[in-house]
Amino acid sequence: MLTRMTRDEIDPADVKLLRAFNRTYTQRISVLEPYLGSALSLTEVRILYELAHQGPCAAADLARDLTLDAGYLSRVLRQFTQQGWITAAPHPDDARRKQLALTPAGWAVFEPLQQRSREQVADLLATLAPDQRAQLVAALRTAHGLLAPAQAPTRTAVLREPRPGDMGWVIEQHGALYASEFGWNSEFEALVAEIVAGMLRTHDPAWERGWIAELDGQRVGSVFVVRKSATEAQLRLLILAPAARGLGLGGRLTDECVAFARAKGYAKLVLWTNANLAAARAIYAQRGFQRVASKPYHGYGQDLVGETWELGLQAAG
Incomplete structure (x- = not known):
């Protein structure tokens, strides 16, 4: 006592x-x-x-x-x-x-x-x-x-730069989570593996950045900003494990991308997602992203609707 x-x-x-x-x-x-x-x-x-x-x-x-x-x-x-x-x-x-x-x-x-x-x-x-x-x-x-206030057990959430071995985890998490939650087949895991391989081969640290989210020392999420052109960056591979949801980590990961892209002087941050990913879409909408394109397609064993979202980054005035 x-x-x-x-x-x-x-x-x-x-x-x-x-x-x-x-x-x-x-x-x-x-x-x-x-x-x-x-x-x-x-x-x-x-x-x-x-x-x-x-x-x-x-x-x-x-x-x-x-x-x-x-x-x-x-x-x-x-x-x-x-x-x-x-x-x-x-x-x-x-x-x-x-x-x-x-x-x-x-x-x-x-x-x-x-x-x-x-x-x-x-x-x-x-x-x-x-x-x-x-x-x-x-x-x-x-x-x-x-x-610190003791109303609830303290949980330690950290956003850090990727280290060797993290990108394999990113691929595995996408394959496992999208299969269990949405029934997507191995085509999606193959796509993520191709995206990761391309990012690793062409990574430009001056203009691109990635974050791994850890909760109590365990990897639970990821997100990346990659360069599309001198004025446009792309947000890629945002994911959060179920055990880490509801703590605001998805928003924090997205905020880091927006802040990085703005600080680098990009005029626009774009992303591609799917209409059934309600939680991710809510995060994007809350931060001012706008859906600018929508197109039905068949992929990963499902009938889906792909969406393109954009966020203007130029400061007013």
């Missing part, structure tokens, strides 16, 4: 150590200055982060998730709206509520900050030797597990 201590029972040296860590870390990442060289505060960037990763959401949800004062949040959102970074639309289930979402201009502001934050932390970790990095990561994982 957990025994809680009173404030007076806590060792002052422990309090001093935690405060010293807070000062050291906030100084290293320049939290006390305009965040990441922008004109925004850390809190304002966190609001943009939540809008980018949650998708459309209500102001009340943001206030709850970020434990922000409603009045302060309202002022920030009003400022973001005036700058053209967010829009508000009626909630599909309750017209009295508004759903907030980033505009293309908002994405153009947020994405460089997100990339800069990743680079800042990577640079910080790069100053440590491998064994020191392992020590720090283990300590941070322990601290996070102890201090």
